[in-house]
Amino acid sequence: MAWINKSGLKRLVTLLILFFCLETVSAATITVGPSDKDYTTINAAVTAASPDDIILVSDGVYNEDIIISKTNLTIISENGSANTLIRPSLSSGHTLQVTASNVTIQGFNITGGSYYGRAGIYVISASNCTFSENQVNANHYGIYLESSGNNIIQNNNLSSNSYAGVYLDSSNNNVFTDNVANSNNYAGIILTTSSSNNTFANNNASFNYIGIQIGHLSDNNLLTNNTANSNTCYGILLSSSSDITLKDNTVSSNKYGISIWTSVNYTLISNGMLSNDYNFEVFGSDLEHFMHDADQTNLVDGKPLYYWTNRSDAVVPLDAGLVCLVNSTNITVRDIELSNGYDGILLAYTNNSTVRNVIASGNYYGVHLVSSNLNSFDAVTANNNAGTGIFVESSNSNRLTDSIASHNSGYGIHVRYSGNTIVDKLVLTSDAAKISFVVDGSEIGVAGDDMSSVALPGKRNLNGYVTIDSSSDMGVTFYYKDSGMSGTGESSIGLFRLNGIEWTEVTNTSLDTAGNYVYANLSEFGTFALFKNPESSVSSGSSDSSLTARIRSQGTVTDLPLGENGQLISDTIVRSADSATTLTLYGGTQAFDPYGNPVNRIIITVPASLPPGTPQELIRSGLYFDFGPSGTVFSQDVMVSINFNPADFEDRTPAIYTCTSEDGWISLETTVDWETGRASAIISHFSLYALSVTDVGDTVAIAPVSDAGLSAEVDSLDDNDSDPDHFYWSASIGILLVLVLLIVISRNRQKGEKEL
Numbered sequence: 001m002a003w004i005n006k007s008g009l010k011r012l013v014t015l016l017i018l019f020f021c022l023e024t025v026s027a028a029t030i031t032v033g034p035s036d037k038d039y040t041t042i043n044a045a046v047t048a049a050s051p052d053d054i055i056l057v058s059d060g061v062y063n064e065d066i067i068i069s070k071t072n073l074t075i076i077s078e079n080g081s082a083n084t085l086i087r088p089s090l091s092s093g094h095t096l097q098v099t100a101s102n103v104t105i106q107g108f109n110i111t112g113g114s115y116y117g118r119a120g121i122y123v124i125s126a127s128n129c130t131f132s133e134n135q136v137n138a139n140h141y142g143i144y145l146e147s148s149g150n151n152i153i154q155n156n157n158l159s160s161n162s163y164a165g166v167y168l169d170s171s172n173n174n175v176f177t178d179n180v181a182n183s184n185n186y187a188g189i190i191l192t193t194s195s196s197n198n199t200f201a202n203n204n205a206s207f208n209y210i211g212i213q214i215g216h217l218s219d220n221n222l223l224t225n226n227t228a229n230s231n232t233c234y235g236i237l238l239s240s241s242s243d244i245t246l247k248d249n250t251v252s253s254n255k256y257g258i259s260i261w262t263s264v265n266y267t268l269i270s271n272g273m274l275s276n277d278y279n280f281e282v283f284g285s286d287l288e289h290f291m292h293d294a295d296q297t298n299l300v301d302g303k304p305l306y307y308w309t310n311r312s313d314a315v316v317p318l319d320a321g322l323v324c325l326v327n328s329t330n331i332t333v334r335d336i337e338l339s340n341g342y343d344g345i346l347l348a349y350t351n352n353s354t355v356r357n358v359i360a361s362g363n364y365y366g367v368h369l370v371s372s373n374l375n376s377f378d379a380v381t382a383n384n385n386a387g388t389g390i391f392v393e394s395s396n397s398n399r400l401t402d403s404i405a406s407h408n409s410g411y412g413i414h415v416r417y418s419g420n421t422i423v424d425k426l427v428l429t430s431d432a433a434k435i436s437f438v439v440d441g442s443e444i445g446v447a448g449d450d451m452s453s454v455a456l457p458g459k460r461n462l463n464g465y466v467t468i469d470s471s472s473d474m475g476v477t478f479y480y481k482d483s484g485m486s487g488t489g490e491s492s493i494g495l496f497r498l499n500g501i502e503w504t505e506v507t508n509t510s511l512d513t514a515g516n517y518v519y520a521n522l523s524e525f526g527t528f529a530l531f532k533n534p535e536s537s538v539s540s541g542s543s544d545s546s547l548t549a550r551i552r553s554q555g556t557v558t559d560l561p562l563g564e565n566g567q568l569i570s571d572t573i574v575r576s577a578d579s580a581t582t583l584t585l586y587g588g589t590q591a592f593d594p595y596g597n598p599v600n601r602i603i604i605t606v607p608a609s610l611p612p613g614t615p616q617e618l619i620r621s622g623l624y625f626d627f628g629p630s631g632t633v634f635s636q637d638v639m640v641s642i643n644f645n646p647a648d649f650e651d652r653t654p655a656i657y658t659c660t661s662e663d664g665w666i667s668l669e670t671t672v673d674w675e676t677g678r679a680s681a682i683i684s685h686f687s688l689y690a691l692s693v694t695d696v697g698d699t700v701a702i703a704p705v706s707d708a709g710l711s712a713e714v715d716s717l718d719d720n721d722s723d724p725d726h727f728y729w730s731a732s733i734g735i736l737l738v739l740v741l742l743i744v745i746s747r748n749r750q751k752g753e754k755e756l
Contacts, residue, residue: 033058042066042075042086049073057108059083065093071100077107081135081157087112094122095139103129113139114162123148131156136165142181145171145195152177159183165205168195168218176200183207188228191218198222206230211254215239222247229253235276238263246271256281256342257300260292268294274301277386278364280322281342282307287371290326290348301340325350333358337563344382347372347395355380360389361561361569366405369395369418376401383407383561384570388414388445392421401425404561407570411445411469425479429464430558430573433530434479442472450573452529456496456503459531460578465498467527479517480530483557484577487513492533495520503531559601566590566598576604581625581689584639594631603628607688611659617692618657618665621648624690632686641680642691652693656681659688667694 030045030053031037039045043064045055051072058078065088068075077084086108088095095113096105103126110120120136121143123129127150135157136142142158142165145151149172158165158181165181166189168174181188181203188205191198195218204227205211211228214221217240224247228235235251238244239261247269251257257276260266261283273279279300284290294307303321308314311328322341325331331353337360338344344360347353348370359381360366366382367390369375374396380403382389389405390413392398397420404427405412412428415421421439428435428448435446449465462480482490493511495518496503506528509520518530558574567588574583581604585591591599607626610619618624623642644654655667656679668681679691 027052027054029054029056031056031058032062034060046070046073046075057084061085061087063087063089065089066096068096068098068103069100072102073100074104075106076104080107081109081133085109085111088118092118094119094144096121098123098126098129101127101129105129105131105134107133109135109137111136111138113141116140119144119167120161122146123151127151130154137161141165141167142184143167145169145174147171149173151175154178156180158188161185164188164190165208166190167192168198169193171195172197174198177202179203181205181208184209186210187213188231189213191221192216194218196220199224201225203227204229208232210234210237211251213237213239214241214244217241219243221245224248226250231255234259235273237261238266242266245269250274251279252276259283259342262289264288264291266292266294268292268298268307270297272299273305274299276340278342279340280305280324281364282324282346282348283342284348287327287349290324290370294324324348325353328353332356337361337569339363339569343368344385346370347375351375354378359561359563359569361385363387365389365391366408367391369393369398371395373397375399378402380404381561382412385409388412390414392416392418394418396420398422399424403427406430406448408447411447414445415439416443417441428466431463431575432479432481432559433462433464433466435466436477436479437474439474442470442474444468444470444474449527450575452498452527454498454501454503456529456531458533459496459503460534462493462530462532465527465529468522468525470522470525473521473523475519475521476528477517477519478528478530482513482516485532486535489532489535493518493530494532496529496531497524498527498529503529557601557603560585560591560599562598562600566600574602574604576606576625579643580623581640581642583627584641585634586636586638588636589638590635591632592635593629599629599632602632610688611664613664614659615665615692618690621690621692623692624688626688627686630686634684637682637684639680640683640689641678642689644677644679644691646674646677649693654679654691655694657690657692658683659690665690 030049032039032042032045032055034040037058041064042057042062043066046068049055049070051070053073055075056078084107086095092115095110113120117140119141120139121131124146126148130152131143132154137160139161140163142161143153144167146169151174153176155178158179161184163185164187165184168191170193172195187210188208189212191214193216197220199222201224206227206229209232211231211234212226219241220243222245226249229252231254234256235254236258240263242264245267249271252274253276255277257273257279258271259281262285282290291309294305296304296306298305300321303319305322306316306320307324308328309326311331313330315332316323318336320336322338323333324346326348328350329352333345334356336358339362342364344363344366345355345358346368350372351374353375356378361381361383363385364387366385367380369392372395375398377400382405385408388410389408392415394417396418399422401424406428413423413426418439419441424436425434430450433448447467452465478495480493490513495506495509497506506520509518511518560572561569563569567590568585570587572585593599605626607624610624623644642656654672655670657665657667659665671680
């Protein structure tokens with residue numbers, strides 16, 4: 001700088017000042033408004049503007065299609081979006097289209113671009129633009145960025161559009177902060193077709209069909225501190241992309257919380273998934289699709305998500321909310337309950353691991369195996385899942401023993417593309433229909449059902465119905481309980497298959513009464529059930545007529561599916577042996593015995609005797625049942641139902657009665673379905689229950705009920721005992737005989753006295 005003297009330096013400073021002054025002078029402010037402004041339309045102002053000009057728009061409604069092709073323009077409203085409305089003049093065009101860079105749009109209400117594929121703000125091949133404090137509603141897209149980058153979209157309301165609030169197509173390095181994208185018909189925010197390196201922070205995408213969707217090779221995006229609540233389907237859906245980071249996002253009350261499909265190398269930190277039907281989902285066809293970094297700071301319904309990759313020789317902590325084991329070996333999962341996940345427990349490319357005493361209910365899949373081998377599952381309960389209870393795909397040499405998979409919307413167990421899958425004693429119905437089989441390469445789906453619309457006349461169903469779909473022949477073992485069966489009754493057990501509208505007996509089966517099972521080699525598939533000949537009731541005069549024998553022959557014992565706190569994990573129906581009565585208990589109910597201990601099984605029996613003073617009409621109905629354990633009480637009401645033949649109650653109204661020690665038999669408020677022949681009442685504790693007619697009387701006083709008081713043997717009653725006229729005639733004759741005898745005795749005494 002030595003060559004510049006003082007005179008030259010002064011000239012340089014003067015020139016610089018003049019330059020900056022000229023630059024300042026060249027940046028004009030152009031006004032737009034209905035009157036007393038430079039222009040009446042925004043388009044006219046844009047046409048007249050030069051780079052770096054500011055266009056200030058007054059309050060009003062502007063019906064025009066605006067195209068901004070000049071760089072470095074700033075267009076702002078004078079008093080904000082509440083007072084400045086822009087609507088398209090042509091319904092088929094974008095309302096405001098930006099094709100130049102360094103453009104700022106601020107403070108407008110942009111609406112009405114509802115024509116298919118049209119946007120409130122459409123940005124194409126533009127960069128370094130800023131869009132802030134705009135309300136962009138009732139368009140097809142709120143703001144659409146195509147092949148545009150390094151833009152800032154901040155503090156806008158992008159809601160109630162017919163497709164999406166935000167749509168990015170091949171657009172990179174954009175920043176979205178503090179925007180609201182709610183109540184759009186499809187999605188709040190969508191990134192598609194290689195839209196990468198974008199940042200989304202502090203946005204709210206709720207009440208859409210999908211909150212935030214990223215896919216189609218849109219990589220290296222950051223989602224932090226966003227909210228995606230109450231979307232109809234997905235909170236955050238991520239697919240076919242890589243290196244996405246999700247941190248501190250809140251995803252609640254959606255059908256699916258966070259779903260990751262066929263994607264690679266995600267990082268999840270401190271995300272909260274709460275009250276979604278399925279809080280977390282990961283899906284893929286290769287190992288890399290499951291290799292994500294998700295630590296236990298991610299919570300599902302307040303519990304840690306244990307997403308373990310490359311682990312070995314470890315035990316999953318008991319506080320797990322959901323468990324995903326990927327590329328791991330010798331992991332133990334036990335004594336936990338997993339719900340509200342897409343997979344309650346997922347094993348992907350995981351081997352030689354053990355799952356024991358786990359309840360995986362209320363998920364989409366209870367247990368899901370993908371390319372996982374040599375694992376063992378013992379005492380697993382996978383009930384009431386929206387898909388399949390236990391899904392095994394592309395996995396070999398796994399073993400499932402003594403487990404339950406009932407009341408799932410799909411199969412209880414589904415095995416596909418898997419060899420040497422051993423299923424041993426899997427329960428599929430409430431009545432403990434239990435089967436064993438081995439799958440070696442074929443595809444099989446098995447489901448249980450408690451009821452069938454097709455009866456088998458002259459036969460009694462043992463434990464429900466099992467539907468088997470298989471791609472090849474297979475051997476299946478069907479188990480039953482022989483409690484209360486005679487040798488003759490047990491020998492009559494046969495396996496039947498539902499053929500259209502009738503049951504046909506399966507041939508080439510073997511009955512093993514010692515092992516309590518029927519084995520069959522099946523080549524035809526469908527719905528199967530075990531049936532036996534009904535056995536007559538035990539007569540009161542036989543050596544087997546004691547109360548114990550009666551309970552043994554006619555009672556049913558049903559285990560309850562309980563959670564950690566002794567609550568029912570799902571609605572449960574308990575049936576008597578002949579299905580004449582059912583007890584319906586609702587999920588969340590707790591049952592306690594008289595000592596305050598949780599009740600985990602329920603017994604329904606036909607009592608051998610009823611309390612003294614029981615009305616004859618009630619006895620003749622034959623519809624009386626004892627529920628146990630005796631003295632059981634419930635935390636909430638349960639429903640008892642008793643089936644009846646409507647013809648037996650012609651011109652009379654049936655009612656359910658309960659026997660109390662204080663007031664005897666009292667009628668309950670009863671709902672009667674005459675079409676199905678079923679009466680139902682709400683109860684809160686166990687007692688004797690019976691069905692009779694309302695004219696039995698609302699209250700029948702009897703002595704307090706005790707074991708010693710159960711003396712009126714039901715089977716010994718006959719019609720004469722119940723005839724009141726017969727009673728009065730017998731009593732009158734007895735009294736007359738006594739009077740005659742007294743007269744004879746008196747005369748004999750008088751005669752003797754005279755002889756003396």
